[in-house]
Amino acid sequence: MSAPTTSESIKARGLGKAFGDVVAVDGLDFDAVPGRCLGILGPNGAGKTTTIEMLEGLVRPDRGVIVLFGLTWEHDADRIRRRIGVQLQETVLPEKLRVAEALRVFRSLYDERARSVDEVLALVGLEEKRGDFVADLSGGQRQRLSLGCALVHRPDVLFLDEPTTGLDPQGRRRIWEVVDEFKRDGGTVFLTTHFMEEAERLADELLIIDHGKCLQHGTPAEIVDSLGAESILEVRLGDDAPAEVPEEALAALPDVESVQVADGRVRIGARSFERALPAALEVLTGAGIVPTDLNVHRPTLEDVFVSLTGRELRDS
Numbered sequence: 001m002s003a004p005t006t007s008e009s010i011k012a013r014g015l016g017k018a019f020g021d022v023v024a025v026d027g028l029d030f031d032a033v034p035g036r037c038l039g040i041l042g043p044n045g046a047g048k049t050t051t052i053e054m055l056e057g058l059v060r061p062d063r064g065v066i067v068l069f070g071l072t073w074e075h076d077a078d079r080i081r082r083r084i085g086v087q088l089q090e091t092v093l094p095e096k097l098r099v100a101e102a103l104r105v106f107r108s109l110y111d112e113r114a115r116s117v118d119e120v121l122a123l124v125g126l127e128e129k130r131g132d133f134v135a136d137l138s139g140g141q142r143q144r145l146s147l148g149c150a151l152v153h154r155p156d157v158l159f160l161d162e163p164t165t166g167l168d169p170q171g172r173r174r175i176w177e178v179v180d181e182f183k184r185d186g187g188t189v190f191l192t193t194h195f196m197e198e199a200e201r202l203a204d205e206l207l208i209i210d211h212g213k214c215l216q217h218g219t220p221a222e223i224v225d226s227l228g229a230e231s232i233l234e235v236r237l238g239d240d241a242p243a244e245v246p247e248e249a250l251a252a253l254p255d256v257e258s259v260q261v262a263d264g265r266v267r268i269g270a271r272s273f274e275r276a277l278p279a280a281l282e283v284l285t286g287a288g289i290v291p292t293d294l295n296v297h298r299p300t301l302e303d304v305f306v307s308l309t310g311r312e313l314r315d316s
Contacts, residue, residue: 008067009034009157009188010055015064017050017212024050026212027064034156037179037189039203041196041301043311047212048192049089052161055190056086068157082110085155089162091146095135099126102134103148110153123181124148125174140171147178157188164198176201196301208305215308220301227299227307229257229269233277235284236265236293246287253279260306267306269299 010032017025025047032038040048053059055066057073057080066073068080093102103117121127124144129137137145143163150158160179164172179189179202193199199206200220208216208223216223237245245266250259255276258269266284270276273296284291306312 008032009069010038010190011065011067012055013065015051015054015066016062017047017054017059018062024212025054025061028207028209028212028214030207030217032157032188032190034186034188035183036204037183037191037202039191039193039199039206040209041193041199041203041206041305042209043194046194046209048194048209049161050212051209052159052190052192056084056159057081082153083156085150085153085158087143087147087150087158087160087163089165091142091149093134093142093145093149095133097134098130099132099134099137099145100130102145103152106149106152114153115151120148120152123151124178138171140167140174143167143171143175144178147175151178151182155187157190158182160189160191162193163191164193164195172198199301206301208301208308210305210309216304223301223304224299227258227269227304229271229299229303231270231273231276232297232299232303233268233270233273233280234265234295234297235268235280235291236295238290238292244287245289246283249283249287250280253283256280258307260310262306262311267303269303269307 008031013029015025015028028051030038040051042048050059054061057077069083071080073080100117100121103120107114107117121130124147126141126144126148129141134142134145147163164175183189189202191202203220206218206220206223207214216226245261247259247261250256250268253276255271256268257271260267268276268280281291302312
């Protein structure tokens with residue numbers, strides 16, 4: 001592995017981890033740099049959490065190299081810990097602590113660089129909750145508190161493992177705003193998520209993974225453009241549709257770039273939906289398939305994932 005440049009906060013090469021016969025991560029390579037967010041997008045069980053736990057020093061890789069700030073967990077663990085902030089999928093704080101007390105406890109673990117409790121409360125929008133018990137917070141407020149605990153010491157890298165799972169749209173947007181501010185201040189963000197919208201909103205660069213392998217790597221726009229389609233025709237099949245969908249006949253149509261059948265739907269990537277749609281409907285009706293619903297939309301990250309794997313991001 002080449003020596004990291006000063007612009008790299010995280011460098012990983014050939015990461016691999018197995019649990020018994022199950023390979024969770026299989027040869028991932030990536031870099032993360034200041035002021036940007038690197039996201040890993042994939043369904044549940046794809047290897048996202050195992051990857052981030054290896055970077056955080058919680059899980060030891062079976063193979064591969066991890067370097068953070070030019071340091072390694074094997075030789076520089078204490079120095080690395082002082083420079084990273086971690087928000088887990090679920091952070092359990094003592095329920096009889098008040099919000100300000102919880103932040104004060106975390107702040108006491110660090111040096112004078114740490115933010116004041118008032119500064120953190122303002123950062124995550126919990127000023128009015130400072131005297132409330134943790135037990136009385138909503139799910140979104142608890143997530144914001146755990147994010148505040150991760151940011152109290154002004155880390156250089158922020159690790160977010162599915163940070164908005166279970167939150168309502170308002171709570172999700174508030175956390176996104178905090179992450180945006182952290183990036184603007186020059187921080188590096190490493191995000192795992194299975195929410196397409198979250199990946200598109202926060203990530204400057206993405207890895208799409210499944211079964212521990214990288215399927216696609218690039219900016220969200222580059223990944224969507226890799227489909228080579230201007231539009232996606234999504235046809236929902238009725239319950240009485242024939243078992244066999246004429247995929248080859250659809251793929252052979254002019255202006256059709258890709259065809260995927262998943263979850264009772266046919267997704268057709270087309271350069272021109274005006275020309276592809278009538279021809280596709282003719283092929284489907286000729287095969288005895290009468291669509292129950294039809295939708296045309298611009299390609300998304302989920303369309304790319306379906307094209308690569310034949311299943312949807314939300315599938316386990």
